[in-house]
Amino acid sequence: MTDKTISGLTQAPSIPGPHAGYMPGFGNDFETEALPDALPQGMNSPQKCNYGLYGEQLSGTAFTAPSHQNERTWCYRIRPSVKHSSRYRKIDVPYWKSAPNVLPDVQSLGQYRWDPVPHTDAPLTWITGMRTMTTAGDVNTQVGMASHIYLVTESMTDDYFFSADSELLIVPQEGRLRFATELGVIDLEPQEIAIIPRGLVYRVEVLEGPARGFVCENYGQKFELPGRGPIGANCMANRRDFKTPVAAFEDREAPSTVTIKWCGQFHRCEIGHSPLDVVAWHGNYAPVKYDLKTYCPVGAILFDHPDPSIFTVLTAPSGVPGTANIDFVLFRERWMVMEDTFRPPWYHKNIMSELMGNIYGQYDAKPKGFVPGGTSLHNMMIPHGPDKNAFEGASNADLKPEKLDNTMSFMFETRFPQHLTEFAGKEAPLQDDYIDCWADLEKKFDGTPGEK
Numbered sequence: 001m002t003d004k005t006i007s008g009l010t011q012a013p014s015i016p017g018p019h020a021g022y023m024p025g026f027g028n029d030f031e032t033e034a035l036p037d038a039l040p041q042g043m044n045s046p047q048k049c050n051y052g053l054y055g056e057q058l059s060g061t062a063f064t065a066p067s068h069q070n071e072r073t074w075c076y077r078i079r080p081s082v083k084h085s086s087r088y089r090k091i092d093v094p095y096w097k098s099a100p101n102v103l104p105d106v107q108s109l110g111q112y113r114w115d116p117v118p119h120t121d122a123p124l125t126w127i128t129g130m131r132t133m134t135t136a137g138d139v140n141t142q143v144g145m146a147s148h149i150y151l152v153t154e155s156m157t158d159d160y161f162f163s164a165d166s167e168l169l170i171v172p173q174e175g176r177l178r179f180a181t182e183l184g185v186i187d188l189e190p191q192e193i194a195i196i197p198r199g200l201v202y203r204v205e206v207l208e209g210p211a212r213g214f215v216c217e218n219y220g221q222k223f224e225l226p227g228r229g230p231i232g233a234n235c236m237a238n239r240r241d242f243k244t245p246v247a248a249f250e251d252r253e254a255p256s257t258v259t260i261k262w263c264g265q266f267h268r269c270e271i272g273h274s275p276l277d278v279v280a281w282h283g284n285y286a287p288v289k290y291d292l293k294t295y296c297p298v299g300a301i302l303f304d305h306p307d308p309s310i311f312t313v314l315t316a317p318s319g320v321p322g323t324a325n326i327d328f329v330l331f332r333e334r335w336m337v338m339e340d341t342f343r344p345p346w347y348h349k350n351i352m353s354e355l356m357g358n359i360y361g362q363y364d365a366k367p368k369g370f371v372p373g374g375t376s377l378h379n380m381m382i383p384h385g386p387d388k389n390a391f392e393g394a395s396n397a398d399l400k401p402e403k404l405d406n407t408m409s410f411m412f413e414t415r416f417p418q419h420l421t422e423f424a425g426k427e428a429p430l431q432d433d434y435i436d437c438w439a440d441l442e443k444k445f446d447g448t449p450g451e452k
Contacts, residue, residue: 175211184245
């Protein structure tokens with residue numbers, strides 16, 4: 001096996017196959033090197049590293065976090081990251097907002113739905129194309145989240161970015177992007193997701209544009225796989241289907257900028273080289289991608305509709321057991337076989353706040369209006385559920401086994417109320433008539449038991 005070059009980076013050799021360039025597993029302790037013998041063996045910090053590299057640790061958790069939660073990666077790089085930083089100056093990134101962001105003239109209480117945020121003729125990068133829809137919690141205390149729509153038409157060339165505030169869960173809806181990170185390269189397209197850890201430097205390139213998608217910015221504890229409980233060891237999201245990139249580096253001297261998001265503010269500095277210079281690394285704090293088509297849903301096979309939490313792909317815990325800072329929930333193709341059961345999601349009010357996005361197809365509880373690229377928000381304790389057509393159809397359907405096909409939607413669900421940004425409340429294409437989808441629900445009560 002020989003090294004190969006992607007986006008100007010020299011990449012570690014990998015086993016050929018459908019997932020070449022990646023290592024399988026979620027939360028694994030990986031090791032990878034783009035040059036032979038660049039990775040020290042049996043120790044982390046030798047007196048002198050091979051190739052004149054610098055050893056440096058990237059810690060994603062406190063040093064004393066419990067061992068099953070402790071995350072860190074040792075990097076062996078051409079320059080230490082202090083050389084990828086200089087005097088910072090504050091810059092304005094007007095559409096990327098952080099919590100708290102409670103605006104007196106923007107109302108967040110209600111049921112909201114938006115059409116897809118349209119593309120524009122303006123050149124937009126990963127940073128300038130981010131459009132924040134909602135924020136929750138407080139970025140300064142590392143609690144809560146923000147939800148964004150990204151619109152990207154231009155690659156970052158000699159520009160790099162990292163967030164000290166958050167890890168980013170990225171859900172493409174249109175177009176293809178490349179995330180060239182310090183620890184390797186992730187190519188991402190619709191029906192896949194990626195997680196970029198807090199503190200990791202990267203640039204984003206457009207492989208096929210324009211690109212549009214959704215981002216969940218997690219201020220709190222890292223995403224992890226949900227406990228399966230009595231479901232057991234299999235189904236839902238399996239660890240082997242997550243892919244972490246092999247090491248890749250570039251040794252390039254060129255004027256470059258590094259932008260950092262820190263406590264909701266943006267700062268930028270200039271350096272004279274690429275910061276993507278990690279030749280080898282080992283550890284369990286790394287970017288990862290996942291193919292949503294490998295998610296194996298489980299559900300009821302006799303009667304009743306289970307709680308939507310049964311479709312959780314990833315969860316970011318809070319300080320309260322079982323109550324998430326964020327759940328990422330997927331509604332994909334699946335069979336419906338329940339007897340004598342109202343099969344769509346039922347009417348409910350919820351302690352959690354639910355922001356949904358449509359990747360493709362039709363969502364079963366809202367046959368019309370919730371289109372691919374669209375977004376909806378049902379905040380905590382705000383009632384919601386099927387519209388009249390969905391209710392009547394499900395109430396009177398011949399309950400044969402039915403496959404929900406051509407559908408993939410998701411939910412960013414959080415324990416905290418989500419507040420609309422000015423963009424979401426005043427600029428994004430809000431469907432003002434969304435609330436009317438329940439207007440023609442009829443009173444059916446007549447005091448008699450009726451027929452089953």
